[in-house]
Amino acid sequence: MVDSTKIDGATGNRRDMRKAYIRTFGCQMNVYDSDGLAARLASAGWEMTSDPREAELWIVNSCSVRAKSEHKAISELGRLASIKARKGKGVLALVGCVAQQHADAILERQPACDLVVGTRAYGRFLELVERAMAGERIADVGDEGEGGIESLHPKSNICPNGVVAFVPVMRGCNNFCSYCIVPYVRGPEVSRAPADVIREVEALVARGVREVTLLGQNVNSYGRGTDYGDFADLLQRVSEVDGLVRIRFTTSHPKDFTDRLCEVMAENPKVCKHLHLPFQSGSNRILELMNRGYTREEYIEKVARARERIGELAVSADVMVGFCTETEDDFIQTLDLIETVGFDGLFTFRYTPRPFSKAYNWADGLPYREKIRRLQAVQDLQNRIQLERNRELVGKEVRVLVERRDKKRANWMTGRTEQNRVVHFYSAGADAGNVVRVKIERAFTHHLEGVEAHEGERKEEVVSSNVQG
Numbered sequence: 025m026v027d028s029t030k031i032d033g034a035t036g037n038r039r040d041m042r043k044a045y046i047r048t049f050g051c052q053m054n055v056y057d058s059d060g061l062a063a064r065l066a067s068a069g070w071e072m073t074s075d076p077r078e079a080e081l082w083i084v085n086s087c088s089v090r091a092k093s094e095h096k097a098i099s100e101l102g103r104l105a106s107i108k109a110r111k112g113k114g115v116l117a118l119v120g121c122v123a124q125q126h127a128d129a130i131l132e133r134q135p136a137c138d139l140v141v142g143t144r145a146y147g148r149f150l151e152l153v154e155r156a157m158a159g160e161r162i163a164d165v166g167d168e169g170e171g172g173i174e175s176l177h178p179k180s181n182i183c184p185n186g187v188v189a190f191v192p193v194m195r196g197c198n199n200f201c202s203y204c205i206v207p208y209v210r211g212p213e214v215s216r217a218p219a220d221v222i223r224e225v226e227a228l229v230a231r232g233v234r235e236v237t238l239l240g241q242n243v244n245s246y247g248r249g250t251d252y253g254d255f256a257d258l259l260q261r262v263s264e265v266d267g268l269v270r271i272r273f274t275t276s277h278p279k280d281f282t283d284r285l286c287e288v289m290a291e292n293p294k295v296c297k298h299l300h301l302p303f304q305s306g307s308n309r310i311l312e313l314m315n316r317g318y319t320r321e322e323y324i325e326k327v328a329r330a331r332e333r334i335g336e337l338a339v340s341a342d343v344m345v346g347f348c349t350e351t352e353d354d355f356i357q358t359l360d361l362i363e364t365v366g367f368d369g370l371f372t373f374r375y376t377p378r379p380f381s382k383a384y385n386w387a388d389g390l391p392y393r394e395k396i397r398r399l400q401a402v403q404d405l406q407n408r409i410q411l412e413r414n415r416e417l418v419g420k421e422v423r424v425l426v427e428r429r430d431k432k433r434a435n436w437m438t439g440r441t442e443q444n445r446v447v448h449f450y451s452a453g454a455d456a457g458n459v460v461r462v463k464i465e466r467a468f469t470h471h472l473e474g475v476e477a478h479e480g481e482r483k484e485e486v487v488s489s490n491v492q493g
């Protein structure tokens with residue numbers, strides 16, 4: 025049982041620790057922010073709980089990139105409001121992008137919500153919580169230019185498996201794609217100083233982390249307007265951290281993906297051979313309406329060049345169907361691009377208008393059912409391609425960083441390849457954090473299955489992976 029008391033430094037008395045519950049929606053950046061808020065709360069004597077009934081501070085970290093995620097956050101707020109009502113005390117807080125966007129309206133429409141904190145005001149989070157605990161109702165979204173990437177100073181952003189961690193290297197976006205709300209809620213691009221990133225990665229590795237994912241809305245523009253160097257420089261520097269085995273990064277913007285970055289991916293053994301490069305649409309007319317800054321031909325050519333230069337490169341992407349005025353012909357071009365590139369993974373989305381974005385007031389002509397039909401067609405096509413690509417690996421050996429033990433099957437482990445393929449495999453003795461070779465025996469759409477090969481050599485493999493990645 026968890027001991028929820030601690031000794032008060034001033035009085036020597038044992039006292040109950042206050043408990044906080046956080047529910048996070050949206051991207052890895054939000055997960056990272058939640059970890060940062062939790063670390064701040066812990067430094068002020070709060071204990072985190074996974075049971076909202078135990079808490080007296082409930083935090084919903086919201087995402088507004090899509091209407092669906094926004095609705096989920098608001099309905100979670102409602103669920104937690106009823107827990108708060110049953111307890112008769114406590115503070116219910118909304119943070120994240122929805123908070124940044126609708127702060128005053130939330131306080132007005134959600135009487136049970138006591139505190140609304142936008143992404144730019146996280147630096148004052150503890151102070152705001154204490155004021156809310158004292159009975160104030162507050163909305164704080166910070167000011168323009170506030171809330172730089174240093175404002176959280178998180179102490180932990182490690183996944184529960186202890187092997188993989190996420191490290192933001194920049195925040196915000198200057199691209200203003202016409203459908204996107206991010207530049208309005210996350211503000212302009214702010215890069216984090218390389219020394220600060222390295223310090224954090226070193227600390228994570230000292231705690232057992234073997235793989236980091238460098239995060240940003242558009243990592244390819246890292247360092248712009250500073251003397252930090254570019255993203256390729258940062259990757260090189262992070263790769264010099266001893267004990268780190270793998271580096272991933274996301275998200276890249278096709279217009280900013282440079283030959284130099286491609287070169288680092290090809291040459292540096294610690295940088296995973298996986299590129300996530302959202303294309304959004306295969307139609308040049310739609311790409312222009314989206315303000316994406318590249319054509320389908322340029323996209324296809326960039327991927328082909330990267331595949332040629334980087335051996336065994338896996339490419340994944342985001343695609344959106346049903347954007348304003350998308351015709352059947354535009355949509356067929358999207359299907360054609362998917363077929364031409366042959367993605368290893370694809371995140372598929374249906375367009376929904378987002379407030380503040382340029383396209384918000386444009387006619388969103390396509391009926392819901394047609395958008396769903398297109399979404400399904402994209403998913404069916406991708407599932408077929410993905411299964412074919414995975415089947416090509418049957419009988420081959422892949423290198424897997426082990427992340428966790430399978431909860432249901434004895435001696436089964438789960439990990440990922442450099443190409444970000446999930447592998448479930450049988451092994452008598454592998455453990456989380458090991459790098460092992462797995463012989464693939466079966467392929468499925470979203471994962472592979474196999475058995476550890478060369479088990480006796482595993483120790484050497486782990487040692488060498490420290491050096492080479």
Ligand code: SF4
Pocket residue numbers: 197198199200201204205206207241242277
């Ligand atoms: S690159 Fe475009 S889609 Fe991505 S965060 Fe920036 S504006 Fe949004």
